[in-house]
Amino acid sequence: MAYAAMISLKLTLQQILIHPYIFLRHREKKHIESFHERLEFLQRFLEEHPSHASDENETFLGRRIRDAAYEAEDSMDLHLDHLCNSEEMIWQMEIEPVMKQVDSLVGEVTQIEGQMAGLEIKGRTRSFKEEKIKTCKEPPNALCNDSSSSKKNLMVGFDEYLMQIKDQLTGQSSALEVISIVGMGGIGKSTLARHAYNDPYVLHQFDIRAWVTISQSYSIRDIMSSILDSMNKSSKGDQLGLDVYQNLKGRRYLMVIDDIWDTSAWDDLKMMFPDDETGSRIVLTTRIADVAAYASPSGTLHQIGLLNNDHSWELLCAKVFGDDTCPLNLQEIGKTIAQNCGGLPLSIVVIGGLLSKLEMTQEVWQSVAENVTSFVFSSDDRCSAILRLSYNYLPQYLKACFLYIGIFPKNQELSVSKLTMMWVAEGFLGQAHGRSLEELAERCVDDLLDRSLILKSRKNSEGKIKAFRIHDLLLDFCIEEAKHEKFLQIIGSPAYLFSTTPASERRVSIHKEFRRCRFNIDSMLSTSYVRSLVSLGQWPPSPDLFLRFKLLKVLHATDVVFSQFPCQVMELLNLRYIALACNGDIPASITKLWNLQTLIMVPDINLCGENYLPVEIWIMSHLRYVRCYGANFLDPTAARFDIYRKCVVLEDLQTLSGLWNFKFTEEMLQRIPNIKNIDISYDRRCLMEKEWSYYQLENLGNLHQLKALKIRVVPDPSCSVKSMFTVHFPASLKTLTLGGVRIPWQELAIIGSLPNLEVLKLKDNACVGTEWEPNEDEFCQLKVLVLEGLELKHWIAESDHFPSLQRLIIRWCYCLVEIPSGFGESMTLTTIGLDECDDSVWDSAHEIREIQLSYGNDDFQVINVYSAERHSKRMFFEAFRIMKDAADDSESSQTDEDEDEDEDEDEDGTIP
Known part of the structure; x- marks a missing residue:
């Protein structure tokens, strides 16, 4: 985690330099800039240092860099917190002691780089540590012995893949073909390749066969020598590549390149393999999809997926019982064990081997079922080693992201x-x-x-x-590695005690399954260095607890409901991300969180009422994401800002979501020039009083970076809006969702003319009228069309009206008679999804499918998009949309804030 710690420290230094309220003398500024240069040097070293190197000295150095970066960041953040809570805002921290420690590390790194340069000049190495290449005529056994029964067992669920690969190996094509097999570690790629390689029919098709295991570090010279050895040929001098090429030329060969990790390795190898139109084949296995696609540009690629529950159970039984059957009293718990393996053959085989040695009782098997991943890691070190390979080979910038x-x-x-x-x-x-x-x-x-x-x-x-x-195995690996790296701690018990060395706990997560427990919060006194606190379950919501986490960057606690916004949060001046569940207005003092990037507020639906965002939020220049349900954004012109704050522009703001009755004044839009996503709801009663013109939606056309827009009107049977919905959409718009705005169908041309529109969702009387006949040259780029809750009866259209349409979803359109038959001739349509439509609509969809099948579009499908989960989610949002008047009948329950973003986002025909 040295790289992530270094990046975070550099970000802290940059923030000190740009802090709006802290004065830096020239001397301190020069020191910080000099310190930043030293960190740049260390960062470049970490980037160039092979992330998969296993040299103990280098690993130890990386940990020292990490700890030094942690220590420096903690000192600076604590000093920054002290300054911001005092009247004197002059930076006075001495950073020379920290710089001396970093200078010592810089010296060691310089020495190492010199040693590396000398080794490279002598040609003795190409990396910190090379692993020996394994090349042989017969492949190594993957997970167990090589008996015929084992081979049969391990192929459970792979039959279709094996048949396809064998057909490709023995096919009539004379051209050299590369067949890529890709999937996660332990999924069975090498096993699949081994079975194809050893198949008797395949065996007799080739003059030469060789199996090369590359792994992460490799030597081309060793590979070439081993290939020659497998052909019983001796090398001639230094031209090994030429020797390999000449010995393969004119002959039909099968080469398996197992466990290849990067495209450069393939570039080094492919020149040795001649294409003489002899029907030669190369089988390549990898965990990295880009490598597989690069080596197989023609598309001969097999993405190996996890086993389903039936195949998992079949494989487990074969491993435990061989040709015998599982006793009836163990079948139910056995199926649970198989399911808990998550479909990963490696996990199933290891657990099967363990169960075959244990007592065959329900009690013993139940203990295994409850701790499958723990038993897998403790039973076979190869499991951890296989998963660690994937982690070790990650680029430095991805490691922290993965462990998080x-x-x-x-x-x-x-x-x-x-x-x-x-x-x-x-x-x-x-x-x-x-x-x-x-x-x-x-x-x-x-x-x-x-x-x-x-x-x-x-x-x-x-x-x-x-x-x-x-996968559970990878998640367990994340947790263990994160703990080892002092990166993350999981609270898995209410009796959990925080470490007496608080710097070892940078991030803390409280999991949902312990939501009814009360934690020993007294032990949290020593956690001042925690940077992320993520609560995924309920626990005692004492706001004073937050004061024990002075240096928090991330606070996520939407399962803990506060009756009002906890003002103690305002003391966490380092915060960049807040996600809380509370009701009431956000106080103006939120501007103390000058570096805040993400603001998520989830209301308690049982305490309904309109929330107001303080007008001071317009001066929080680092905001990137604001999602506040039912919140009203006050006009910045009403604030008494000084001359400097009047000019603040939220250039980083990407998303405004969940807002209420937003007024698109020119002043507001000038402050959010780079906004990409807007999600706004309007109260029909307010619209009846003020009409659409009051909200100035015609100014939307000035947001030239806007990609996604949602405008919804809260349904209210007692109110009707007669004013015209007028809006100027920006040409940049790619996704548009409208609900309740009641546009006449004949006026939909303004939307159809948008040049970049790819997704259109018309919902809940977004359009009014019973007939829709689109014009030509409209919706040219539209790929997804969702019609939901509309009074449309007759839809008159041809495929030419939607030349790019791929998915058509129709839900709750009870009056619609049929889907236009012209869609049967669409060259792009792949899916029609229906829910609660008339039988005649279903009939027309199936007729379209028959036409598509007759044209050879075998992938075309008609699906039922109904989902009980989505239906209940829809009911929740319907309740939320009448939030202002729900005090008398608020019976709705809260849902996860994450399902906010678009409650129908997966109702567009995308199959999970």
């Missing part, structure tokens, strides 16, 4: 937006260099997915990952 996932409990779908906001607040991402921090965070999520360390769960309408899961 351990802050969340098991068996939970993780929100990308929540996690990435925390990463940004922690300072893991460094500087953006032309990109937004949010874009960098999304890239990190994609990298973890490509490296098979997380599992994609849901996408949003734009195809980006909205939520993901992580």
Whole structure:
């Protein structure tokens, strides 16, 4: 964690330099700038230092760099906190002692770099430590002995993959083909390749076969020598690559390159393999999707997924009982054990081997079922080693991001937006260099997915990952590694005592399963250095407790409900991320949190009422994300700001969500020029009194960075709005959700003409009238169309009206007669999703499917998008939309703030 600690310390120094209320003398400023240069040097070393090196001296040095960075950051943050709570705002901290410690580390690093340069000149090494390449005619056994029964057992759930790979190996194509197998560690990639490699029919198809295990560090010379050895050929001088090429030329060969980690390794190897139209094949296994795609640009790629529950149980039985059957009294608990292995063959095989040696009783098996991952790690060191390979090979900037996932409990779908906001607040991402921090965070999520360390769960309408899961084994690895690195502590018991050395606990997470317990909060007196406090369950909500965490950057406690905003939070001057559940207005003193980036306020629905954001929030220039349900943003022109504060622009603000009756004045929009996402609700009673013109939505066209916009009107049967909904949408808009605004269908052309619109959701009388006939040359880029809760009866359209449409979702449109038959000829449509529609609509959808199938679109599907969870979520939001009048009938319950962002985000046809 040295790299993450270094990045965080550099960010602290930058914040001191730009702090609006602290005066730096010239001498102190020069010292800080000099210190920053030393840290830049150490950062470059850590970036160039192989992250997978296992040299003990280098590991020890990395820990010393980490501890020194922690110590320096703690000292500076404590001094900053002291200054901000005093009248004297002049920086007086002496940083020379800290600089001397860093200078000592710089000297050691310089010496190491000199030694490395000498070794490279002599050609004795290419990395800190090289692992011997394993090349042989027969592949090593993956997880167990090589008996025929074991081979059969380990192929459970892989039959279809194996058949496809064998067909590709023995196919008629004479061209050289590269077949990539990709998946997480322990999922069975090498096992699958081994079975294909040893298949008798495959065996007789090739003149030469060789199996090369690359691993993370490799030597091309060793690989070439080993390939020649496998062909019983001797090397001739230094031209080993040429020798390999000449011995393979003109012959049909099968080469398995097992466990390859980067594209440069493939570039080093591929020149040795001739393509003589002999039908040769190369099978490549990797954990990294980018490497697989790079080596197999033609698309011959097999993404290996986790086993389902049935295959997991079949594999477990085969491992424990062989050809026998499981006793009836163990079947139920046995299936639970198999399910708790999470579909990972490595975990199932290890647990199966353990169970085969234990007493066959329900009590023994129950203890295993309750602690599957613990038994896996304790039973076989190979499991930890396999997972550690993936972690060790992560780039430095990704390691902290990965370990931070351990802050969340098991068996939970993780929100990308929540996690990435925390990463940004922690300072893991460094500087953006032309990109937004949010874009960098999304890239990190994609990298973890490509490296098979997380599992994609849901996408949003734009195809980006909205939520993901992580396998229990990897999550346990995260937690153990984070604890070892003094990075994170999980409170797993109400009797938990904090360490007497508080610097060892940088982050603390309280998990949901202990929400009814009362914790020993007296032990928290020693936790002043904690940077993240994440409560995922209920615990005694004493606001004074927050005062014991003076240096917090991240405070997430939406499961702890406060009756009003806890003012003690205002003393946590280092905060960058707040997510709390409380009712009432946010006090103006929130401006003390000058570095705040993320503000999330979830109201207690049983205490309804409109909340107000203080007008002073307009001078909080570091804000990036504001999500406050039912909150009203006051006009900055009403504030008595001084001349300097009147000019403050929130240039970093990306998202405004959950706001109420927002008035788009020119003054407001000038302060948020880079806003990308807006989610606003309007009270129909206010609209009846003030009409749409009062809210000045025509100014929206001036937000040239806006990508996603949601405008919803709170339904109220007692009120009707006769004024016209007039708005000028910016051309940059990609996603638009409208609800209750009652636009006549014939006036939808203003939306259809938006040049970049890809997702359109019309909901709850967003449009009025019974007939819709779109014009030509509209909706040219539209990919997703959602029609929900509309009175539409006749829809007259051809496929040409929506030339790019991929997913069409129709829900609760009870009057609609049919879907236009012209969609049967669409060249882009892949999915029609329906829920609570007339039978005639279903019939028309199936007719469209038949037409699509006749054109060869075998992937076209008609699905039922109903979900009880989404329906209950919809009911919650309906209750929330009448929040102002809900004092008499507030029966709704609170939901997780994370399901806020778009309660129908996965109702656009994306299949989890």
